[in-house]
Amino acid sequence: MPKLTILPAGNSAEVPAGELLLAAGEKAGIDMEAGCFNCSCGTCVIEVVEGMENLEAPSPEELDVLDQWNKDSDKFRLTCCVHIKNGDVVLRQSH
Numbered sequence: 001m002p003k004l005t006i007l008p009a010g011n012s013a014e015v016p017a018g019e020l021l022l023a024a025g026e027k028a029g030i031d032m033e034a035g036c037f038n039c040s041c042g043t044c045v046i047e048v049v050e051g052m053e054n055l056e057a058p059s060p061e062e063l064d065v066l067d068q069w070n071k072d073s074d075k076f077r078l079t080c081c082v083h084i085k086n087g088d089v090v091l092r093q094s095h
């Protein structure tokens with residue numbers, strides 16, 4: 001199963017492939033920041049340190065929100081929009 005790790009706390013959890021990043025983070029015991037849960041507000045933005053290739057490609061809606069927040073979609077994703085495909089992922093919370 002894919003393993004999600006969240007820095008700086010370092011909590012991790014093994015989650016089923018296809019798990020939403022937001023839900024995976026909660027399973028790791030992290031209080032995940034979120035607002036709309038609908039890929040439109042940007043509150044849930046998080047840095048992807050490793051494993052971007054193990055995440056779904058961004059939707060046009062996600063790219064729009066990342067752009068509004070001036071976040072590079074090669075490094076940042078919205079946890080309420082993205083599912084883990086397979087393999088391990090490391091995220092870093094900044095707030």
Ligand code: FES
Pocket residue numbers: 033034035036037038039040041042043044045065078079080081
């Ligand atoms: S919670 Fe609003 S974009 Fe993710």
